[in-house]
Amino acid sequence: MNPEYALDTLAVRAGTLRSEFQEHSEAMYLTSSFVFGSAAEAAARFAGTEPGNIYARFTNPSVTMFETRLAALEGAERCVAFASGMAAILATVMGLMKAGEHVVASRSIFGSTVQLFSNILSRFGIETTFVSPTDVDAWRAAVRPNTRLFFVESPSNPLTEVSDIRALAIAAHESGAWLAVDNCFCTPALQRPLDLGADIVIHSATKYLDGQGRVLGGAVLGRKDLMEGVYTFLRTAGPTLSAFNAWVLHKGLETLSLRMQAHSRNALELATWLEGQAAVARVFYPGLASHPQHALAMAQQKTGGGIVAFELKGGKDAAWKLIDSTRLMSITANLGDTRTTITHPASTTHSRMTAEQRAEAGIGDGLVRIAVGLESVVDLQADLTRGL
Numbered sequence: 001m002n003p004e005y006a007l008d009t010l011a012v013r014a015g016t017l018r019s020e021f022q023e024h025s026e027a028m029y030l031t032s033s034f035v036f037g038s039a040a041e042a043a044a045r046f047a048g049t050e051p052g053n054i055y056a057r058f059t060n061p062s063v064t065m066f067e068t069r070l071a072a073l074e075g076a077e078r079c080v081a082f083a084s085g086m087a088a089i090l091a092t093v094m095g096l097m098k099a100g101e102h103v104v105a106s107r108s109i110f111g112s113t114v115q116l117f118s119n120i121l122s123r124f125g126i127e128t129t130f131v132s133p134t135d136v137d138a139w140r141a142a143v144r145p146n147t148r149l150f151f152v153e154s155p156s157n158p159l160t161e162v163s164d165i166r167a168l169a170i171a172a173h174e175s176g177a178w179l180a181v182d183n184c185f186c187t188p189a190l191q192r193p194l195d196l197g198a199d200i201v202i203h204s205a206t207k208y209l210d211g212q213g214r215v216l217g218g219a220v221l222g223r224k225d226l227m228e229g230v231y232t233f234l235r236t237a238g239p240t241l242s243a244f245n246a247w248v249l250h251k252g253l254e255t256l257s258l259r260m261q262a263h264s265r266n267a268l269e270l271a272t273w274l275e276g277q278a279a280v281a282r283v284f285y286p287g288l289a290s291h292p293q294h295a296l297a298m299a300q301q302k303t304g305g306g307i308v309a310f311e312l313k314g315g316k317d318a319a320w321k322l323i324d325s326t327r328l329m330s331i332t333a334n335l336g337d338t339r340t341t342i343t344h345p346a347s348t349t350h351s352r353m354t355a356e357q358r359a360e361a362g363i364g365d366g367l368v369r370i371a372v373g374l375e376s377v378v379d380l381q382a383d384l385t386r387g388l
């Protein structure tokens, strides 16, 4: 597909493969293996001298369609899909790094990613230093001669801190490292990290790429030479995206841009309204002028995205009361759904941190995170008013 097409066109057209039946919507290829026309064809496929599918651990047309479409949206040479976002992050490290090397990572990244770097990869000789997502000098200071990877999420969860991706890419390249961006919160509909200089984009497709809370999935994107190592890990270790999930995600991408605009519109309206509420001490949303990196966010992202956090003056009691007073919002730590979710980070997603670590990261006991869905904002406001 012509990469010059606009994102909205690529989202509904790129990657489609048709069978002999010329179906308009994409077929789902539920098969574990593929048949060869002859012994010679089988040999050529295994030798890699002839393209085509062999076994669904490493290729399946439904997965290929999703990978091709997402690569088009991110402006990447290649995408490798995975069974989950965590599998995608693991594969990035396993495919590109070796024992004795070092990672510099934002301290404001997904909880399981912190566990992966601190407790699992550390056992295999890969060390990680965690630094502030907004202090580029701290990233530079953390670099060692063996640093190979910078890892960041922007905006961060739950405080929506915005990292300067362009500046981090320059710092990474000066250090002989790659910059990987977990683009889960923005998606390519709002932010394209490769255009800003990043080397690798990672997705938990479970979130906005699906957008309706149905399936798990993940993806890693970047230049062909980098993705070769990531693909080799997939092919050998097998954290494979299922054909069914790939099909769901491929169709999910068709509405991604519309959904992200609607999530952002609702989030901005809700965040603006929350700023005017007497019980609210502070609102964290990149689309608000009061956000400390508002100008950077608006230069780097199309909109503020769908995640809003706010600190209640009444601390934990007020936060729990607000959450328990909702009737419409779902009390769940998941995000990126058409349905609004509400969570108390200190006692759920960030409960594995010590109280001191939370305090240092700015995650107070009165903090509430809302992943704003596609319901009417009037109804969402009414749902919160009861508990405020």
Ligand SMILES: *Cc1c(COP(=O)(O)O)cnc(C)c1O
Binding pocket: 084, 085, 086, 087, 110, 112, 113, 153, 157, 182, 184, 185, 203, 204, 205, 206, 207, 216, 217, 218
């Ligand atoms: C959910 C999430 C992940 C992990 O993805 P799974 O699909 O749950 O494995 C990684 N990064 C971010 C930012 C996430 O929100």
